Amino acid sequence: MISKIEINKSIIIKNHKTANNFVNSFPSLDSLSIDEVVERIINLNKGINKFWKSAKGWAPIEAAELLTKSRLDWQVSLSYCLKKWIKEPEIEMSDGSLILSWANLGSLVEGTMKLFLSVYCKDYNKDVEVIKRKEKIQSPDILMLEKLRQFFKKRIWDDGWDSWTQNIQNRRNAIHSFKSRNIGTKAEFEKEVRQYLKMLRYINYRLPYPDEIYEPQEI
Secondary structure (H helix, E strand, C coil): CCCCCCCCHHHHHHHHHHHHHHHHCCCCHHHCCHHHHHHHHHHHHHHHHHHHCCCECCECHHHHHHHHCCCHHHHHHHHHHHHHHHHCCHHHCCHHHHHHHHHHHHHHHHHHHHHHHHHCHHHHHHCCCCCEECCEECCHHHCCHHHHHHHHHHHCCCHHHHHHHHHHHHHHHHHHCCCCCCCCCHHHHHHHHHHHHHHHHHHHHHCCCCCHHHCCCCC
16 A cells, blocks of 8 residues: 655665556456456546545545645546447558557556656645746646656656656657648557556656555446
């Protein structure tokens, strides 16, 4: 059980390794259908929304206030939207659908990262790498994915997770592009959806819950 912690280098390294070990303790996701993977994503985000939207009395005041006004329910809705893309046959999937599918997944990744920093916002505000603009601390809920990625790379996880996040970011950004950009394939998208489930497991494991009965479950 991870208790309320301050984000500092030694604790982050320890918890990162522990969280990675936790994620790697699961059987390979290749044994699950993509439909079941999406159902597990939905269940985890539903559980996260249920607990953290009403975490007053458990989370620090700053975190509780930030999470109360956050749209974690949209994370749930976006999780359901993944079903749309996995149902489309690859041969029939248009470039537009593929671009939108990456935007869907990218939004989920960004929201999950914001959730983590929002829960630990008190520690984030004190961190030496806290993100500022014109000397004013930027709240986690307004950060763009690039700023989030840079902070996570420095303070939260390793290069492996950063490389994965950057790949999702690059594919997601195709929605803003007019010139040609690599948007991958449906098979690659489904592979990254599986990896997002791993990311959710990783982040959820590192969040502090008062008791195991409150922890979101994927099945």
